[in-house]
Amino acid sequence: MLTNCPDCGYLLRGLPATHACPECGYAYTADMEIAGVRRARLGLWVLGLIIVWRTLAVVALSVERRWANTAFEAAVLAVLVLGWGAWRRRGRSRAIVLTREHLIERADGVERQRVPRSAIWSVEWQLSTGDIVMRDRDGTRLLAVSGMGRAAGKATSAIQAWLATKGT
Numbered sequence: 001m002l003t004n005c006p007d008c009g010y011l012l013r014g015l016p017a018t019h020a021c022p023e024c025g026y027a028y029t030a031d032m033e034i035a036g037v038r039r040a041r042l043g044l045w046v047l048g049l050i051i052v053w054r055t056l057a058v059v060a061l062s063v064e065r066r067w068a069n070t071a072f073e074a075a076v077l078a079v080l081v082l083g084w085g086a087w088r089r090r091g092r093s094r095a096i097v098l099t100r101e102h103l104i105e106r107a108d109g110v111e112r113q114r115v116p117r118s119a120i121w122s123v124e125w126q127l128s129t130g131d132i133v134m135r136d137r138d139g140t141r142l143l144a145v146s147g148m149g150r151a152a153g154k155a156t157s158a159i160q161a162w163l164a165t166k167g168t
Helices: 042-062 065-089 149-164
Strands: 033-038 094-098 102-107 110-116 122-126 131-135 141-145
Touching (some): 033 149, 102 141, 131 149
Antiparallel strands (some): 033 094
16 A cells, blocks of 8 residues: 555555555555655755855855956856756656556656566666566566666566466
């Protein structure tokens, strides 16, 4: 059973086993589990932006007058780069949800792909690309999930355990 919503991360404890998330409306059932989730961490980008801005502002005020403009330009450049990174990461989230019958890939709150459990023969985590690749019995690629970041290893292990219980 899910403890957090795969889309928004809302804590689902105390809610019925089959329900809709009160925060985002994602409908979940009792047989669902999350293999892996990667959420956008916009707050960390904003915190980094503030820290860099303040540090460079202090440096600009403490250096000699002739270096003040250069330090200020560096601060503006750093803020622009971090701001651009924060803007790019907004709303980016990925989740792999496992049900009794399907593996569901969700991205940014939308179901992207649904693969029947019976079709998946193997799963591997490709370290070079960071992708999680599911293959059928013939070795044909069924699904490649990218953008999971550090959650990819844990997700791969969870999917392998899920596949191991196929017969039960």
